[in-house]
Amino acid sequence: MNIAKDLYNYRELLKTNIKKDVGGKYKNSVLGVLWSFINPLLQIAVYALVFQVILKSNIENYTVYLCCGLIPWQYFSSIVLRGAAVIVDNANIIKKVYFPREILPISIVTSEGVNFLISTIIILGFVIFGGIGLSWNILWYFLIVAIQFIVSIGVALIVSSLTVYFRDLLHLLGIVIQLLFYATPIVYAINSVPANLQWIVKINPMSYLIEAYRSIFYNQTIPNFQGLLIALGMGIALCVVGYFIFNKLEKRFAEEL
Amino acid sequence: MSKEEENRIIVDNVYKTFNVYMDKANSLKEKMLFWNRNRKEKREVLKNINLTIKNGEAVGLIGVNGSGKSTLLKLMTKIIYPNSGKIITNGKLTSLLELGAGFHPDFSGRENIYFNASIFGLTKKQIDERIDNIIEFSELGSYIDNPVRTYSSGMYMRLAFAVAINVDADILLVDEVLAVGDQHFQEKCIAKMKELKEQGKTMVFVTHSLGTVKDFCNRAIWLNQGVVKMDGEPDEVIEAYLKETT
Numbered sequence: 386m387n388i389a390k391d392l393y394n395y396r397e398l399l400k401t402n403i404k405k406d407v408g409g410k411y412k413n414s415v416l417g418v419l420w421s422f423i424n425p426l427l428q429i430a431v432y433a434l435v436f437q438v439i440l441k442s443n444i445e446n447y448t449v450y451l452c453c454g455l456i457p458w459q460y461f462s463s464i465v466l467r468g469a470a471v472i473v474d475n476a477n478i479i480k481k482v483y484f485p486r487e488i489l490p491i492s493i494v495t496s497e498g499v500n501f502l503i504s505t506i507i508i509l510g511f512v513i514f515g516g517i518g519l520s521w522n523i524l525w526y527f528l529i530v531a532i533q534f535i536v537s538i539g540v541a542l543i544v545s546s547l548t549v550y551f552r553d554l555l556h557l558l559g560i561v562i563q564l565l566f567y568a569t570p571i572v573y574a575i576n577s578v579p580a581n582l583q584w585i586v587k588i589n590p591m592s593y594l595i596e597a598y599r600s601i602f603y604n605q606t607i608p609n610f611q612g613l614l615i616a617l618g619m620g621i622a623l624c625v626v627g628y629f630i631f632n633k634l635e636k637r638f639a640e641e642l
Numbered sequence: 643m644s645k646e647e648e649n650r651i652i653v654d655n656v657y658k659t660f661n662v663y664m665d666k667a668n669s670l671k672e673k674m675l676f677w678n679r680n681r682k683e684k685r686e687v688l689k690n691i692n693l694t695i696k697n698g699e700a701v702g703l704i705g706v707n708g709s710g711k712s713t714l715l716k717l718m719t720k721i722i723y724p725n726s727g728k729i730i731t732n733g734k735l736t737s738l739l740e741l742g743a744g745f746h747p748d749f750s751g752r753e754n755i756y757f758n759a760s761i762f763g764l765t766k767k768q769i770d771e772r773i774d775n776i777i778e779f780s781e782l783g784s785y786i787d788n789p790v791r792t793y794s795s796g797m798y799m800r801l802a803f804a805v806a807i808n809v810d811a812d813i814l815l816v817d818e819v820l821a822v823g824d825q826h827f828q829e830k831c832i833a834k835m836k837e838l839k840e841q842g843k844t845m846v847f848v849t850h851s852l853g854t855v856k857d858f859c860n861r862a863i864w865l866n867q868g869v870v871k872m873d874g875e876p877d878e879v880i881e882a883y884l885k886e887t888t
């Protein structure tokens with residue numbers, strides 16, 4: 386595969402893109418760092434209010450439970466939404482200079498990954514101060530992140546290239562992400578899903594990943610490796626499909642933009 | 643030099659057709675609702691192009707507006723792809739197709755040097771080594787630290803050109819951009835391109851300034867309505883071109 390060679394030859398561009406993206410978020414304002422924490426915290430507060438206080442969820446330590454799912458989910462949803470826009474947003478460069486186009490979605494996935502690593506501080510804060518504590522099992526975190534990264538690359542390759550041809554996909558995906566949020570066990574537990582609807586949860590790689598994050602942070606156990614293997618398999622499948630779609634569509638990016 | 647590097651650019655039986663949409667459906671919704679209304683017309687812009695550009699050649703590409711020069715250059719850079727036929731390039735290729743190609747308006751000139759050179763595949767260290775030369779060549783002085791959106795067209799061009807000639811490419815493709823430079827800078831660019839030519843670099847150069855082609859190129863290609871009308875000595879090609887167009 387020459388994609389590996391391309392990425393190596395253009396590593397500087399990848400680095401510049403990621404730095405621009407991550408740095409831009411935290412550098413420009415003192416509030417930058419603060420904002421990136423306030424947003425997830427507010428969401429946690431809202432969902433905790435709705436599901437714990439109003440709907441009286443019977444999950445113990447609900448806020449911590451919620452946080453273990455919500456932070457990884459935000460990584461995923463930003464991949465879908467920002468990934469979908471990345472080629473269109475960079476139209477002026479794509480029309481004028483050659484570089485391997487994959488660099489763009491890959492840098493989004495990586496820089497959002499860095500942001501996710503930083504936001505993991507929030508999860509740690511919640512488990513430590515929420516009365517759960519830490520165990521060595523959190524070291525599995527890196528394995529889970531790696532699998533989520535692979536899933537994200539596949540998704541980003543697909544949505545970024547399709548959006549060039551179907552511009553309203555950007556809006557459509559906004560809705561899809563909201564629906565998917567409720568189809569993933571984030572605010573509820575997987576075993577409360579009725580048996581005849583379980584398949585919806587099971588075809589979604591994010592379900593396995595969020596379950597795994599929750600195992601290591603909230604339950605302090607090892608993750609379910611079978612689930613992780615399924616998520617990895619789905620991730621690889623998404624990458625293969627994404628690679629072919631992207632490769633086919635990128636040839637006409639400059640003309641369609 | 644290896645055998646394949648003798649031929650820097652091979653254009654083999656290339657056809658390029660653009661779809662011209664009268665009323666383009668750009669969204670899923672429109673594509674589904676108006677699939678039958680999505681009229682498009684095919685415009686054949688390049689027909690049966692066959693060229694071999696050898697190492698060290700300085701090629702001037704001439705032709706009237708709309709004859710397909712920029713399209714051919716874009717194909718060579720791989721920004722767009724042919725409908726049929728093949729284009730093979732051997733060696734590192736750099737292009738300067740439009741003003742400020744790939745600049746980020748809010749970045750300073752200096753930051754854009756890093757960004758632009760990394761698009762051409764240079765590493766941080768390689769850029770560090772060249773940055774002084776690039777800034778010096780551009781003659782932008784203290785403007786180099788201002789955002790490029792505050793630059794004039796000529797200043798854009800200076801910066802873009804300074805980067806393009808300093809990335810150690812084997813092949814340089816330039817499309818008309820010199821025209822916005824002042825007399826002094828144009829001469830400096832031509833002098834620099836001559837220097838690169840002497841070093842054995844390969845260049846393809848689109849311009850309407852026939853004097854420059856005569857002065858600088860050792861081969862001229864005349865494109866007319868998407869076909870190569872003539873290919874040879876600059877003096878002869880230009881003479882024939884002038885005879886037909888005036």
Ligand SMILES: Nc1ncnc2c1ncn2[C@@H]1O[C@H](COP(=O)(O)OP(=O)(O)OP(=O)(O)O)[C@@H](O)[C@H]1O
Nearest residue numbers: 640660661662687706707708709710711712713714
């Ligand atoms: N994206 C596009 N979609 C449709 N038609 C296009 C597109 N780009 C170029 N064309 C058409 O292709 C033809 C050749 O264009 P091109 O830009 O290659 O000409 P050129 O020789 O560079 O002209 P000029 O001297 O004006 O720069 C023109 O008829 C133009 O209308």
Ligand SMILES: [Mg+2]
Nearest residue numbers: 711712713817
């Ligand atoms: Mg042109």
